[in-house]
Amino acid sequence: MFSKILLDWFDEHRRDLPWRNTDDPYKIWVSEVILQQTRVVQGLSYYHNFIANFPTVTALAEADESQVLKVWQGLGYYSRARNMHAAAQSVVRDHGGTFPSDYDSIRRLKGVGDYTAAAIASFAFNLPYPAVDGNVLRFTARYKGLFDNIATAATRKKVEAICHEWMPAEHAGTFNQAMMEMGAIQCVPTNPNCEQCPFAPTCYAALHHCTDTLPVKEKTTKVKDRYFHYLIYLKDNQSIIQKRTDNDIWKGLYEFPLVETESDRFDLDQFLQENRIRSLAAPQIALQKNHLLSHQRLHLTFHLIRPEKLPKPTENQQVAGVDELPEFAVSKVTAEMVALLVR
Numbered sequence: 227m228f229s230k231i232l233l234d235w236f237d238e239h240r241r242d243l244p245w246r247n248t249d250d251p252y253k254i255w256v257s258e259v260i261l262q263q264t265r266v267v268q269g270l271s272y273y274h275n276f277i278a279n280f281p282t283v284t285a286l287a288e289a290d291e292s293q294v295l296k297v298w299q300g301l302g303y304y305s306r307a308r309n310m311h312a313a314a315q316s317v318v319r320d321h322g323g324t325f326p327s328d329y330d331s332i333r334r335l336k337g338v339g340d341y342t343a344a345a346i347a348s349f350a351f352n353l354p355y356p357a358v359d360g361n362v363l364r365f366t367a368r369y370k371g372l373f374d375n376i377a378t379a380a381t382r383k384k385v386e387a388i389c390h391e392w393m394p395a396e397h398a399g400t401f402n403q404a405m406m407e408m409g410a411i412q413c414v415p416t417n418p419n420c421e422q423c424p425f426a427p428t429c430y431a432a433l434h435h436c437t438d439t440l441p442v443k444e445k446t447t448k449v450k451d452r453y454f455h456y457l458i459y460l461k462d463n464q465s466i467i468q469k470r471t472d473n474d475i476w477k478g479l480y481e482f483p484l485v486e487t488e489s490d491r492f493d494l495d496q497f498l499q500e501n502r503i504r505s506l507a508a509p510q511i512a513l514q515k516n517h518l519l520s521h522q523r524l525h526l527t528f529h530l531i532r533p534e535k536l537p538k539p540t541e542n543q544q545v546a547g548v549d550e551l552p553e554f555a556v557s558k559v560t561a562e563m564v565a566l567l568v569r
């Protein structure tokens with residue numbers, strides 16, 4: 227029987243991870259959001275650090291947003307941290323600081339989707355909701371021989387229904403964890419070890435030798451190119467930094483003054499002239515990077531400018547000492563640039 231084989235396998239092979247040894251829905255939620263964007267090994271230190279800074283949902287709710295973003299720094303997808311902060315505040319406001327224990331209330335928290343709600347509901351409260359992540363999609367598609375595109379919501383629903391049938395009601399949380407673990411360490415994306423898999427005798431992909439064609443994944447979203455030119459003004463060991471306030475990537479984080487262009491062409495000399503900024507030396511490119519987000523490919527160039535005097539800060543800008551820059555919550559790429567400046 228499917229679930230018995232799965233749970234026996236999990237019993238023997240499960241990794242000992244801190245969020246597996248708790249039924250605290252807050253800690254489970256934090257770990258799930260962190261693991262949506264990083265691998266387990268890297269996620270561990272972020273998880274411990276996050277819980278050390280915000281040990282309870284109330285502590286998270288009471289923190290400043292900039293404090294939360296600083297702790298989140300390096301993980302990317304900052305909107306997820308902002309959503310968690312807002313959701314923690316609604317747990318305190320609407321549920322008296324106690325994490326809700328029914329699926330619908332958990333699902334209504336800001337930023338919590340079907341997967342995360344099911345993970346929290348099943349791991350913390352053993353409620354029978356299948357948590358379908360990328361690992362579960364891959365494993366199920368191979369095992370059942372599903373040739374549907376796993377990037378669509380319809381396939382996800384189909385896999386949820388299959389998992390629901392497999393799920394033993396009394397072990398919903400363990401079943402979900404075991405499904406994910408199977409995909410994460412056994413039915414891995416490339417070269418899964420079918421020879422030592424307990425499902426090999428009944429697995430479609432193993433029997434038909436098509437593990438490299440399953441699952442089918444066709445991207446449905448187009449990646450947009452964006453060109454960011456950051457202007458690092460340096461004068462008397464001071465610079466200018468600004469907060470991103472628009473509804474765009476990295477909202478709430480700090481960065482150097484930015485000029486976004488339509489292509490990689492940017493005439494910095496002309497820009498400085500038009501803005502009456504006299505440079506004491508020829509500007510230099512301090513760092514160039516491409517950075518891939520889920521729907522955007524960012525082309526980032528950091529220009530080092532030594533002006534006669536610092537330009538007057540605009541409303542969302544401020545003058546900051548170069549030594550103070552590491553204290554600001556910034557994107558991973560800007561953190562790399564700041565590290566070059568202060569070393």
Ligand code: SF4
Binds near residue numbers: 365413419424432437
């Ligand atoms: S037999 Fe191979 S393809 Fe099938 S579930 Fe096991 S590891 Fe995955």
